[in-house]
Every structure is written in structure tokens, then in C-alpha cells.
Amino acid sequence: MRNILLTLSYDGTDFCGWQRQDRADKGKSVRTVQAELEAALEKLHKMPVALQGSGRTDSGVHAAGQAANFFSPIDSIPIERYPLAINAFLPQDIRIHEARLVEDSFSARFSAVSRTYRYFIFCGNSPLATETRYVWQIHHQPDINVLNEMASFLRGEIDCATFAAAGDASKSTFRYIENAHFYPDGKNLVFEITANAFLWKMVRSLTGTLIFLEKEGKTAADFKRILESCERKNAGPTAPPTGLFLWSVSFDGERRHI
16 A cells, blocks of 8 residues: 655636535535545546545635645556556546655645645736636736735734634634745736645635735735734635635645644
8 A cells, every 4th residue: 555645736717626525515516626536546446545635725726736645555556657547537627747655654734834825916907818717807006015015924923813714613723824925927916825724715815905905005004903903804805716826735844733
């Protein structure tokens, strides 16, 4: 039995998130990334195979570098051949890019040290039709310096309760944020944030709030007060899922509590 770690990407537009939901829609199953992957693994292995992901992306959210592991009883397939073998059974909106052997004790969820998300914002009149599924279109050009002054308060161990969606079941709202900043990328503005873990819809709430405050002429001090209030009602609008990508997962370094 081998423990195999996969790195994969997916277009989240037509998925109800990462996590398998067998009875979510009036008792019927809905389409999820985990369910599609486990179905592909079952076809390859001729038996059910459980898959554990490093994070649960929401409905409509994409991934460029999601990580997931599973135990395979097959010894005949070389590790480097697993992406090709699994992709043969997957729909085109999920692709496996890498497979590697890890220790039996390894868990894509619990061994992860940090996750990085990137949110892509199109600041202009009209993105290409091929881009609309992957950006949030806004109709003004934000001041990136103001945005980064606000984002500078997103460092270290922080109570992020202000940006947790109603219904978040986390035992603690504290998260350790390593870095958060905005930068230009062609016609897009990108918000990148790295933390040990995230609350439900936290990145989308942060992005929407920061963009809203800048547009309203607010300052970094205003954002700091909102952050420290720990009151969800003080946050701005939640950005749509279209522009959000789970960009990468790191397993190197110190693992901080969740």
C-alpha cells in the first residue's frame, strides 16, 4: 500500500466545491471535485478509494495547486505515471499535474503548513470571453498603494472573525497570516494571501471589503478598526467566487495551530 500525494488544478465553475456532498440537493448528490476524483480512482483501482484534500474550496472557486493524497494498493504503476493514468478517467475541468510518494503518516490536510490563495480582479470595461470565469470585473482602477496599506495589517496571529461567513464551524477564528498584498498582473489586479488556514469564505470577504473600502475613500486605519472589531456586520461585501484560486499548498516549515 502506497501513500500518494497529488498536485492538481480545476476549473471550479461547474462544481459545488471540493468536498463530496452525496445528499446535498434534496437528497441527491451534487457535482464536486472530490467525488469526481474518487470516481476516477475507483475506475483505476477497481475498488473504492478515499481521497483527502488539503483544503475545501467553495462552490465556483478554482485551484491551480490543490493537494490531495490517497492510499493505493497498486504497486505496478510507477509513481510518475499516475497523473496520466488518473487523467484518463477525469473530466477536462480537473487535471492531475504531479504525483509523488509520501510517508504513510502524511496527510494532505494535516501535514500542510500553509495555503496560498490568489484573487484576480479585472479593472476595466470588458475582459475577454475566455477570462470571465476566472476574474471579478470591477469598473474602477483602485489605488494599489492604499490597498497595500490596508493589507499590511494582515500579518501574524490574527482574530479573523470579522471575515468569517455565518455558519463557519471553526473552533477558533484565529489564523496565522504570513503575507497579504496586492500586485498588478497585466490587466488584472491580484490579491495574494498566505496563511496556515482560512475561515469559510474568508478570502472572498477580505477581498470584497478591501476593494469596497478603497473605492469609498477609506484609509488603512478604517480597515484596522474593522479587522479588530471582530464583528462580521462591519465587513464589506463578499467578492464573488469567480476570481479566486487556491494557488499552492506548502508542506515545508513550521506547522502552526488552526
